Amino acid sequence: MLETIWFSIWGVAWAVYFMLDGFDLGMGTLYPFLTRTDTEKRIFINAIGPFWDGNEVWLITAGGVTFAAFPLAYATMFSGLYTPLMMLLFALILRGVAFEFRGKVDSVGWRKVWDFCIVFGSFVPALLLGVAFANLFAGIPVDKEGINHGNLLTLLNPYGLVGGVFFVVMFLHHGALWLVAKTRDTLQIRAAQAASKLWVVTLLVAVAFLVHTWFATRLWQNLLTRPVFLALPLLAVVGLVASRVFLLKGRFWPAWGASSLFIVMATLFGVAGMFPNIIASSLDPAASVTAFNAASSPLTLKIMLGVVLVFLPVVIAYQTWVYVHFSDPVTEKSLSEGPSY
Amino acid sequence: MDTLLLSRLQFAVTTWFHYLFVPLTLGLSFLVAILETAYVRTGDEEYKTATKFFGKLFLINFAIGIVTGITLEFQFGTNWSQYSKFVGDIFGSLLAVEATVAFFLESTFIGVWFFGWKKLSPKLHCGAIWIVAIASNISAFWIIVANAWMQHPVGYVMRNGRAELADFFAVITQKFAILEYVHTVGGAWLLGGFFVLGISAWHIARGSHVSIFRKSFKVAAIWTLVFCVFEMFQGHLNAEILGTAQPTKLAAMESHWNTANDVPMYLIAWPDEKNETNAIEALPIPGLMSFLVHYNPHGQVQGLKAVPKQDRPPVLATFLSFRLMVALGILLFWVALWAFWKRKEIEGQPLLLKILPWMIPVPYLANQIGWTLAEVGRQPWIVYGLMRTEHGVSKIDAVQVASSLGAFFLVYSLLGAVDFYLIWTYARKGPLPETLPTTSNTGKA
Numbered sequence: 001m002l003e004t005i006w007f008s009i010w011g012v013a014w015a016v017y018f019m020l021d022g023f024d025l026g027m028g029t030l031y032p033f034l035t036r037t038d039t040e041k042r043i044f045i046n047a048i049g050p051f052w053d054g055n056e057v058w059l060i061t062a063g064g065v066t067f068a069a070f071p072l073a074y075a076t077m078f079s080g081l082y083t084p085l086m087m088l089l090f091a092l093i094l095r096g097v098a099f100e101f102r103g104k105v106d107s108v109g110w111r112k113v114w115d116f117c118i119v120f121g122s123f124v125p126a127l128l129l130g131v132a133f134a135n136l137f138a139g140i141p142v143d144k145e146g147i148n149h150g151n152l153l154t155l156l157n158p159y160g161l162v163g164g165v166f167f168v169v170m171f172l173h174h175g176a177l178w179l180v181a182k183t184r185d186t187l188q189i190r191a192a193q194a195a196s197k198l199w200v201v202t203l204l205v206a207v208a209f210l211v212h213t214w215f216a217t218r219l220w221q222n223l224l225t226r227p228v229f230l231a232l233p234l235l236a237v238v239g240l241v242a243s244r245v246f247l248l249k250g251r252f253w254p255a256w257g258a259s260s261l262f263i264v265m266a267t268l269f270g271v272a273g274m275f276p277n278i279i280a281s282s283l284d285p286a287a288s289v290t291a292f293n294a295a296s297s298p299l300t301l302k303i304m305l306g307v308v309l310v311f312l313p314v315v316i317a318y319q320t321w322v323y324v325h326f327s328d329p330v331t332e333k334s335l336s337e338g339p340s341y
Numbered sequence: 342m343d344t345l346l347l348s349r350l351q352f353a354v355t356t357w358f359h360y361l362f363v364p365l366t367l368g369l370s371f372l373v374a375i376l377e378t379a380y381v382r383t384g385d386e387e388y389k390t391a392t393k394f395f396g397k398l399f400l401i402n403f404a405i406g407i408v409t410g411i412t413l414e415f416q417f418g419t420n421w422s423q424y425s426k427f428v429g430d431i432f433g434s435l436l437a438v439e440a441t442v443a444f445f446l447e448s449t450f451i452g453v454w455f456f457g458w459k460k461l462s463p464k465l466h467c468g469a470i471w472i473v474a475i476a477s478n479i480s481a482f483w484i485i486v487a488n489a490w491m492q493h494p495v496g497y498v499m500r501n502g503r504a505e506l507a508d509f510f511a512v513i514t515q516k517f518a519i520l521e522y523v524h525t526v527g528g529a530w531l532l533g534g535f536f537v538l539g540i541s542a543w544h545i546a547r548g549s550h551v552s553i554f555r556k557s558f559k560v561a562a563i564w565t566l567v568f569c570v571f572e573m574f575q576g577h578l579n580a581e582i583l584g585t586a587q588p589t590k591l592a593a594m595e596s597h598w599n600t601a602n603d604v605p606m607y608l609i610a611w612p613d614e615k616n617e618t619n620a621i622e623a624l625p626i627p628g629l630m631s632f633l634v635h636y637n638p639h640g641q642v643q644g645l646k647a648v649p650k651q652d653r654p655p656v657l658a659t660f661l662s663f664r665l666m667v668a669l670g671i672l673l674f675w676v677a678l679w680a681f682w683k684r685k686e687i688e689g690q691p692l693l694l695k696i697l698p699w700m701i702p703v704p705y706l707a708n709q710i711g712w713t714l715a716e717v718g719r720q721p722w723i724v725y726g727l728m729r730t731e732h733g734v735s736k737i738d739a740v741q742v743a744s745s746l747g748a749f750f751l752v753y754s755l756l757g758a759v760d761f762y763l764i765w766t767y768a769r770k771g772p773l774p775e776t777l778p779t780t781s782n783t784g785k786a
Contacts, residue, residue, distance in 0.1 A: 050452035057448045063414055064437035071429020078418025079735040086745040089415055093408040097756055100404035104763050147736055296430045297505040304434050311441045319449055338459045
């Protein structure tokens with residue numbers, strides 16, 4: 001029971017991370033293509049200014065939850081995916097400092113360097129996370145010692161790549177919707193046009209991914225044994241459709257909210273479909289790392305459950321406060337008036 | 342080179358680099374918070390200018406401290422997976438608590454503070470930087486508790502081939518952890534103090550914004566002296582607990598080979614590891630080492646030879662880092678005392694003003710070698726007495742580790758250079774014109 005609860009918390013932590021960092025990774029990949037002047041770029045960057053750092057902590061938390069609740073899964077996953085994780089790390093490091101450094105020296109060349117770091121550092125994590133999760137859905141060649149017999153190229157199999165593309169377009173769409181809600185005038189129109197196009201692409205890739213999932217993984221079969229969980233993919237579809245409807249009606253925050261629902265439900269669909277596997281072995285089902293064989297001791301799981309139940313609601317409360325408090329649009333005027341990147 | 346050596350090197354490099362930025366975050370956050378509190382309480386705009394000035398330097402430093410911290414969390418899994426399996430039940434939970442309880446708080450409110458100057462009331466805005474300061478230091482607490490558990494494991498049982506939690510309370514309240522925490526933040530806080538003193542002195546010496554930097558100087562002078570004194574006396578307790586918790590580390594710190602009573606401390610010594618003795622021993626203070634461990638000059642102190650060679654840490658590195666840390670600590674104390682003494686007439690102290698900027702690297706060095714001592718002195722154990730370092734490493738291909746280590750060297754040197762260049766530039770530039778008070782005289786004195 002404790003293991004199942006922690007498996008759920010693990011899945012939710014990833015889902016929230018994708019929902020939150022998703023839009024700022026998407027924005028980070030998208031903004032050079034939607035802007036012409038430096039001021040426009042700064043408006044887009046500042047649109048995620050007060051949020052991205054707190055969002056990224058959800059990744060640390062998802063990693064921490066894996067380590068604390070399923071040490072064996074943490075050890076197997078992180079050592080098995082060594083190279084992609086290091087690439088993810090370098091991308092996030094460059095991106096994180098780029099926001100702070102970009103405006104600190106008044107030179108076009110300087111800003112170009114950091115713009116590149118933001119784009120690289122946003123696109124690569126989106127792609128790698130998608131590739132990694134698709135491979136986790138499908139299984140990776142780990143043996144009973146927890147050693148991965150594949151390499152970076154084994155991860156870049158067709159299903160892994162579709163997963164990567166799916167995450168990228170999902171985040172791009174999510175980021176575009178965020179920019180629609182957070183900007184005004186020309187930039188808002190440009191972002192809305194991008195969101196509109198990206199919606200179509202996201203829909204097509206999502207369908208391709210779901211169909212491919214049927215053939216490449218056991219997710220669907222696993223879910224069909226507990227049909228109530230079919231609500232997850234259904235809600236994901238509702239979210240994706242609703243984001244389109246809200247955008248057309250000009251209700252921009254609900255459109256972003258619907259896209260959030262889509263991301264959360266799509267993630268939970270995958271996670272629920274994996275249960276109880278955390279790392280399915282493609283070599284030998286008996287070598288799979290599961291919520292049960294990887295779990296920490298009951299005492300640790302209980303104490304950590306207490307910590308999470310007390311503190312995560314507090315975290316959610318103050319992060320929500322920040323989102324509400326800083327929800328007003330970023331404009332050229334607001335940039336010149338207040339502190340900004 | 343093999344995976345073990347490369348992984349150790351990578352962990353050392355990434356930890357050193359991370360710890361170039363962490364102490365300033367821990368210390369400067371409080372000083373910025375104090376300056377902003379002074380502004381909110383007195384309404385004196387010069388405090389606001391000082392807050393914004395040091396706040397900007399704080400942010401440049403903070404960004405790189407945060408992102409390089411992620412590296413360390415990841416590395417336990419990527420490079421030390423055997424270790425992670427073995428200790429995850431305890432160590433992993435402490436890291437997860439850190440993220441949930443503290444890291445969220447500091448990362449969220451740093452954004453609130455930076456972007457909130459206009460959006461929040463002055464009191465609420467000041468509250469945001471206090472939250473950042475306190476949360477950063479709480480964050481450090483959980484990290485140190487995790488490290489202290491590697492140094493001195495308590496509250497566990499060996500079950501299912503791993504260390505499992507038996508008593509959470511014992512883990513987070515053990516004396517070793519509390520002492521290690523207090524010593525670590527003490528060192529970080531005095532570093533923050535020297536940072537503000539040095540930069541303020543630089544500007545005062547050049548007559549730039551004197552009345553603003555006098556204020557930050559005064560605050561920092563008091564703060565720095567308090568924590569220099571604190572650190573010296575408190576540091577003694579850390580050495581004392583090693584006598585029972587890690588006697589081998591203590592013996593290596595003092596290059597003390599034979600278990601004996603009435604052990605003196607040699608002011609000058611040089612270890613000779615090969616012959617298990619000291620090449621040089623001079624100027625003994627009789628019974629001092631026995632006294633420091635037992636408060637009794639005749640007490641028995643365990644020597645290095647009490648444990649087999651393969652269970653001893655590298656003696657020279659441990660010995661030197663301890664000596665150097667203590668020497669730098671004493672130097673810092675005298676300079677802090679001097680700055681405190683002259684804080685009210687600082688403009689008339691050209692020598693002190695010249696020295697202080699040069700002192701900024703000193704606490705950095707002291708902090709780095711303090712950690713080096715703690716970690717090198719723990720060897721050959723990754724968890725003291727429970728797991729040897731070579732048994733903790735991942736079973737992965739050395740080429741992968743060599744590549745990532747190379748990438749860390751490259752990326753970190755570039756980022757480090759850029760970051761210090763920016764801090765240097767903005768520190769010398771002084772307060773930006775738009776942050777200056779409109780009424781008071783802040784020009785050249």
